[in-house]
Amino acid sequence: IVNGPNKLERKKPKANLGALVARGVVTIGQKLYLHDYQGRRIPGAEAYIGGHGIFSGPDKRRLCSMSDLAQELLKEEGYQSDSVRGPWHWYTEDGRSITELWGEYLAEKVSGRAS
Secondary structure: OEEOOOOEEOOOOOOOHHHHHHHOOOOOOOEEEEEOOOOOEEEEEEEEEOOOOEEEOOOOOEEEOHHHHHHHHHHHOOOOOOOOOHHHHEEOOOOOEHHHHHHHHHHHHHHOOOO
């Protein structure tokens, strides 16, 4: 629970790739594209969904959190931040962020459309 402007609010659960995979929203091995803080795709900054994390690079040898890999790749582009919200920066081929997909998943879960 976190303090909101006028009341105590429940903190939303963090984006969970495993739950999105289980729901069929994304798939294992699906390519994700890193976008910068202005929403621009960073050429060559890609990863692949590996269940609860993402694999860096086409060799898929290193499993990382979305936030850790986003921070590492953004630093390579010259951005400096000690805290990066990975789901905000990773996008599917059709231009939808993991944050957006997670928000829809939570809304469906709350409305009872998800099992």
